Amino acid sequence: MREKRLTRTFYRQSSLTLAKGLLGKYLHRVYAGTMLVGKIVETEAYGMRDPASHSFKGRTPRTEVMFGDGGFSYVYFTYGMHHCFNVTGSVEGNAEAVLIRAVEPIAGRGVMQTLRGALKREQDLTNGPGKLCQAFGITRQENRIDLVDSEELYLTTGEQVPDSEIANSTRIGISVAMEEPWRFFIKNNPYVSKGKPSGTKL
DNA sequence: TTGGTGATGTTT
């Protein structure tokens, strides 16, 4: 069966709804003529009045795409060596985005392995936000792509994930708003990242 | 299996 692309309407939801709704969807990326596909298994929502969001301090050249319409890629570079891939949500003026933290490889494994280099364990291929960007060849060149139109980077309906297979927790790797349970993942999926949720403090 | 640490460059 043919994969159906996600519509603009789908992306124009709050980042919280979108983060959960993106689980099971397929990420498609054409890299050097090869179609790479991954099933989204872990996401995090970042929103408007969220101190952990890049958009919190207002519009800057980097975060401008977050303030635009839903359905665009937001790729940033962090820790001096990693890229992270986000999908913008909501509508023009509302800065919301969902960080894609992990995917399960569906197609194009060979190319992903080449891009990632030698690995000890199979799941290390794509079980983290920086890792999946490397495996899919996603860099800042892929920032601000319209996922509704692009032939190189887009999302499709993928697989339905029942609520009973979805779990949530606080987000990973942040130092503010650590109590917000805005991370979503598919239970028992081996490609979910191993980062530790923040905010398990008193 | 867990935990500590260094690499690295963009943004503010």
Place this chain on the structure above:
DNA sequence: AACATCACCAAA
């Protein structure tokens, strides 16, 4: 100076 991370190594 901080940072929405990862790979490495050591200890147990």
